[in-house]
Amino acid sequence: MPSDPPGFELPLRLFLGFRVLIDGVHAELARQGHPDLRPMHGFVFQAIGPEGTTAAELGRRLGISKQAAGKTIDSLEQLGYVERGSDPRDARRKVIRLTQRGVDSLVRSARIFDDLRARWAEALGEERLRALETDLRKVTPSEVFRLDIPGWFGGY
Template sequence: MSSNGFELPLRLLLAFRTLIDELHTELARQGHPDIRPMYGFVLQAIGPDGTTAVELGRTLGVTKQAAGKTIDTLERIGYAERTTDPRDSRRKIVRITPRGMDALDRSARIFDALRARWAAELGEERLQALESDLRRMTPGNPWRLDTPGWFGTL
């Protein structure tokens, strides 16, 4: 069966979308109905040590204003908080709240369960081969957190 060149990126995007939609359905079931797909990139970019709005925007590939609006939303729904930088009282640091950490921890477990389901459906060897092939064809670091800016959204 021959495929057109445009089908490969669409199928890869559809696989990503399928996994992310299933993740968010399960996150909502587990008590996180307000979290949106893009927030995962944002929470990862905030990281365990926190960051500033300027640094967050740079990491995500968006403006400081766009990052600030997203931080406002994450604060409002309880996933992030602004605190004063202990080294410089003029700076605000954005940190992940315990609720945000809970969402990230649950996400990791849900992704493991989704991968296990794909392995059961496709076979572990085929899934490992797919993962290996994707590693071969993509850059070494899978943590591209600038996807929000690349998509032009946030």
Template sequence: MQAIGVDGTTAVELGRTLGVSKQAAGKTIETLERLRYVERARDPRDPRRKIVRLTPHGLDALALSARIFDELRAGWAATLGEDRLRALEADLRRVTPHDVFRLDVPGWFG
């Protein structure tokens, strides 16, 4: 859902961002729509295009997942220590390909 972003996206753009086919992105959108996390609408900038955007339910789910992740990270910091956790995050950034898609990740990892 982070790949959809606050301004919404199209199935083609979502597929490109996630590195999957338009069909796979479409199936994901259908599932998220059925669960009321997203809705389809006309693009206000181009009425010929359909965009997918997060619903209030989807935005709430993203906010909740961010809070949960912050709690998990705090637990990791308590176990490993903040310095070691930062080093681990730096190591993970180093082994992640630079051309991999970038989502709106929390600031702790950016």
């Protein structure tokens, strides 16, 4: 009878599964015209949200410094994914918003994630994949979108 794998293997396998999916999304995004996007950018786009946000708030949401958020904004602005503008309610406040290119990358990534999930369902079987997803919901917090992962990993 085989022995149980060591406890440290579970988080590594979960992380490897995450990595396989994220690498797959980014490889396909690159093929579809978004070669400059990096895994953390998806967290940034989600933290910016549909209404936009400030650099300070972006930093808080991501768990990184305002300076790191500012550098990220500068980079994404140069790539055409975000733009800075004035807040209509307070002209002193600069709001970062996604451009059409940023929104396009999110729409494409959602479709690609669906395609990758379908491939996993084909490889594992739909019932087993659904059981895995159900089991992961039992042992993880209900809040799916933890945007502070960049800060948790040590920022960038």
